[in-house]
Amino acid sequence: MKRLAVALLATTALATPAFADELMDEAVDYFKPLPSTVPAVADNPITEEKIELGKMLFFDPRLSASGVFSCYSCHNLTTGGDDNLETSIGHGWQAGPRNSPTVLNAVFNVAQFWDGRADDLKAQAKGPIQAGVEMANTPANVEATLNSMPAYVSMFEAAFGAPDSVSFDNMARAIEAFEATLLTPAPFDAYLNGDAGALNDDEKAGLQLFIDKGCIACHAGINIGGEGYFPFGLIEKPGADVLPEGDRGRFAVTDTVDDEYVFRAAPLRNVAVTAPYFHSGKVWDLKVAVQIMAESQLGEELSDPEADQIVAFLGSLTGTVPEITTPVLPAETATTPRPTAEVLPQ
Amino acid sequence: MKRLAVALLATTALATPAFADELMDEAVDYFKPLPSTVPAVADNPITEEKIELGKMLFFDPRLSASGVFSCYSCHNLTTGGDDNLETSIGHGWQAGPRNSPTVLNAVFNVAQFWDGRADDLKAQAKGPIQAGVEMANTPANVEATLNSMPAYVSMFEAAFGAPDSVSFDNMARAIEAFEATLLTPAPFDAYLNGDAGALNDDEKAGLQLFIDKGCIACHAGINIGGEGYFPFGLIEKPGADVLPEGDRGRFAVTDTVDDEYVFRAAPLRNVAVTAPYFHSGKVWDLKVAVQIMAESQLGEELSDPEADQIVAFLGSLTGTVPEITTPVLPAETATTPRPTAEVLPQ
Numbered sequence: 001m002k003r004l005a006v007a008l009l010a011t012t013a014l015a016t017p018a019f020a021d022e023l024m025d026e027a028v029d030y031f032k033p034l035p036s037t038v039p040a041v042a043d044n045p046i047t048e049e050k051i052e053l054g055k056m057l058f059f060d061p062r063l064s065a066s067g068v069f070s071c072y073s074c075h076n077l078t079t080g081g082d083d084n085l086e087t088s089i090g091h092g093w094q095a096g097p098r099n100s101p102t103v104l105n106a107v108f109n110v111a112q113f114w115d116g117r118a119d120d121l122k123a124q125a126k127g128p129i130q131a132g133v134e135m136a137n138t139p140a141n142v143e144a145t146l147n148s149m150p151a152y153v154s155m156f157e158a159a160f161g162a163p164d165s166v167s168f169d170n171m172a173r174a175i176e177a178f179e180a181t182l183l184t185p186a187p188f189d190a191y192l193n194g195d196a197g198a199l200n201d202d203e204k205a206g207l208q209l210f211i212d213k214g215c216i217a218c219h220a221g222i223n224i225g226g227e228g229y230f231p232f233g234l235i236e237k238p239g240a241d242v243l244p245e246g247d248r249g250r251f252a253v254t255d256t257v258d259d260e261y262v263f264r265a266a267p268l269r270n271v272a273v274t275a276p277y278f279h280s281g282k283v284w285d286l287k288v289a290v291q292i293m294a295e296s297q298l299g300e301e302l303s304d305p306e307a308d309q310i311v312a313f314l315g316s317l318t319g320t321v322p323e324i325t326t327p328v329l330p331a332e333t334a335t336t337p338r339p340t341a342e343v344l345p346q
Numbered sequence: 347m348k349r350l351a352v353a354l355l356a357t358t359a360l361a362t363p364a365f366a367d368e369l370m371d372e373a374v375d376y377f378k379p380l381p382s383t384v385p386a387v388a389d390n391p392i393t394e395e396k397i398e399l400g401k402m403l404f405f406d407p408r409l410s411a412s413g414v415f416s417c418y419s420c421h422n423l424t425t426g427g428d429d430n431l432e433t434s435i436g437h438g439w440q441a442g443p444r445n446s447p448t449v450l451n452a453v454f455n456v457a458q459f460w461d462g463r464a465d466d467l468k469a470q471a472k473g474p475i476q477a478g479v480e481m482a483n484t485p486a487n488v489e490a491t492l493n494s495m496p497a498y499v500s501m502f503e504a505a506f507g508a509p510d511s512v513s514f515d516n517m518a519r520a521i522e523a524f525e526a527t528l529l530t531p532a533p534f535d536a537y538l539n540g541d542a543g544a545l546n547d548d549e550k551a552g553l554q555l556f557i558d559k560g561c562i563a564c565h566a567g568i569n570i571g572g573e574g575y576f577p578f579g580l581i582e583k584p585g586a587d588v589l590p591e592g593d594r595g596r597f598a599v600t601d602t603v604d605d606e607y608v609f610r611a612a613p614l615r616n617v618a619v620t621a622p623y624f625h626s627g628k629v630w631d632l633k634v635a636v637q638i639m640a641e642s643q644l645g646e647e648l649s650d651p652e653a654d655q656i657v658a659f660l661g662s663l664t665g666t667v668p669e670i671t672t673p674v675l676p677a678e679t680a681t682t683p684r685p686t687a688e689v690l691p692q
Contacts, residue, residue, distance in 0.1 A: 093439035
């Protein structure tokens with residue numbers, strides 16, 4: 001299989017450090033730049049055929065019972081890979097329980113969802129499709145839908161190398177393959193790759209504060225977060241407006257008291273374009289979100305200029321979205337299950 | 347201003363007639379192939395700047411009150427330029443009154459909407475954005491939204507050549523400019539352009555029937571329809587399942603008894619990929635739709651092979667969708683009006 005290059009990375013990355021400085025040395029200890037190739041994922045070799053099929057599935061509203069929602073609806077590639085809503089609106093105009101996280105660079109998170117309940121993107125992809133408040137579909141109905149369109153059947157066979165390859169699991173694998181290509185190299189990657197001029201003075205000051213104040217304790221690595229689980233409100237619990245009492249986070253996954261109000265640390269790539277913030281989606285202003293984090297997690301009262309500088313640094317994590325052409329999907333046939341807007345009792 | 351070429355047309359069109367035949371001579375009397383350049387529209391010179399801005403607006407869910415719906419939601423470019431639903435689902439999970447028509451090639455329709463109540467695409471674009479059952483927004487809120495994002499303000503100024511260019515009207519002009527580029531050259535265009543081999547024997551037989559049976563009385567010209575208004579049920583009224591009594595069509599526009607159950611003849615480009623059919627969206631099978639039309643409009647009982655051949659001909663109207671890259675939209679700012687899913691009384 002040939003290597004799949006992330007085309008845009010090449011234009012911002014330098015091969016060798018140019019103007020290295022002390023801060024850069026520190027930064028490369030904590031963070032990792034995006035790779036120049038599509039990353040490998042567990043149990044799912046990524047091929048061009050899977051990516052192409054996965055892109056079609058990602059855009060296909062017929063994966064929802066109503067025919068209204070696709071993966072793209074809440075992970076909108078035009079608006080930072082999320083939907084810019086407090087929580088997503090889904091089937092029957094129901095609001096989802098948590099803010100939709102960006103799909104961009106999500107392949108590098110340790111696990112998926114705010115509580116990490118899905119091990120990887122292929123496990124994640126099956127969730128919203130079946131959730132009653134999101135796409136409200138069933139695996140059997142999805143399989144019937146895909147099997148009803150010969151062009152999809154051929155693409156599944158090409159992607160998975162066998163007849164009868166249409167399955168809910170393979171659908172999820174193809175979507176994972178497409179999503180693994182959604183990497184957004186940013187100025188901060190150029191900096192980590194050795195270009196000291198990629199960040200301006202404010203951004204560098206913000207990076208220094210981000211390290212010195214201790215933000216890096218949770219937000220490090222390739223996604224500047226997304227690598228581990230931490231209690232929200234470690235030092236001081238934020239108000240119920242930001243941290244609603246009813247959502248106890250990872251406790252619902254592990255049933256362990258230690259995991260009450262524990263969430264996966266948010267990955268911070270593209271954070272400047274993916275408001276509103278937190279699992280509750282209650283905060284629209286990035287500076288306010290930074291201040292809440294400093295107080296609740298670190299017991300730090302940031303000065304106004306400090307908060308501004310950290311926000312400036314976070315802006316350097318906004319990357320270049322890969323060029324995506326909208327796919328042309330196969331037309332329904334006589335056997336395609338018809339969409340239904342009906343809301344069934346859960 | 348430089349001419350905007352329709353890139354894909356070139357690959358299917360021959361410059362000179364190659365294997366002309368009698369049927370072709372007849373066809374060119376009734377139909378017109380798509381042009382190779384973006385058509386001019388009234389009061390709205392089309393420029394690259396307007397097209398680029400219009401594409402962003404077309405994809406932007408923040409044009410809806412809820413932040414859930416964009417033009418693209420119901421005029422989905424992955425599924426034939428419509429939403430493949432009986433009638434669209436909009437704000438508050440409300441169903442729209444009529445089937446969403448395709449945006450592809452819509453620039454050539456005599457007027458927009460099933461009842462022709464909008465003169466052109468820029469008038470049309472303002473409708474769904476304000477409709478309570480669709481995007482449920484107001485011009486003032488749209489303008490506040492666009493003005494809150496500096497990147498949009500600059501693009502409006504570049505497209506309209508003056509400061510303070512952000513307006514609901516200019517938004518509609520830009521959307522019209524983008525939509526005017528959505529032309530889908532099809533095998534039938536190659537045929538009209540002189541390539542007798544572009545249609546197979548079944549398709550040609552269907553074309554001959556389409557002419558001889560009289561379908562061309564309403565479905566002619568560049569869009570094979572979309573040029574005039576005709577009563578649905580001219581010879582024999584279809585059942586209320588297909589033609590619901592409550593929707594009296596163009597009567598609501600002209601308040602003239604002659605216009606009861608009068609609709610704009612459906613433009614038939616891409617009809618094979620834009621089920622379900624009719625303003626009611628009640629018929630999913632194209633062959634059944636053809637049979638209903640033959641009976642209700644022409645008093646003709648088509649034989650099974652005749653209906654199949656007409657369907658084959660209609661398949662030759664499925665064109666190549668232009669390559670669209672998903673735009674990257676500006677991020678909201680502190681002054682961007684927040685989305686609301688609330689359903690207000692109309």
